[in-house]
Amino acid sequence: MKVLNWLVSGVLISLLIVLAGVLTNNMAYVGKANADDSDKSHHASIVKVERILAQTEFDVSQKRDLLRKTRIEFYLAEAKQADLRNWTFKRDDLIDRAKNILVHHQTQFTSTTTEFASI
Secondary structure, eight states, rough: OHHHHHHHHHHHHHHHHHEEEEEEEESSOOOOOOOOGGGSOHHHHHHHHHHHHSSSSTTTTHHHHHHHHHHHHHHHHHHHHHHHHHHHHHHHHHHHHHHHHHHOOOOHHHOOHHHHHHH
């Protein structure tokens, strides 16, 4: 009888845990960016890196250039999300990563521009 009692208790507790997880799944404990926030202008450093990225030439037939461009775009997208959530430290860290890759690409494979001195 004790085994049956333990078994029923275990099943009930498991069901309660699963039910609590399903019910709280839609509740966010970390701030989400709203669709309304997408119209908000981004931090000046994000805009600056995007502008320089648009002016930079990448030979996407070369794997290294394609990888660099993809990583820069990923870091900028993450920085935008962090900016929408007002996570300044994470935003600045992601912008620095994107800048470092962009500067490395510029110094290694193309001529540097005067604009990179101010990054």
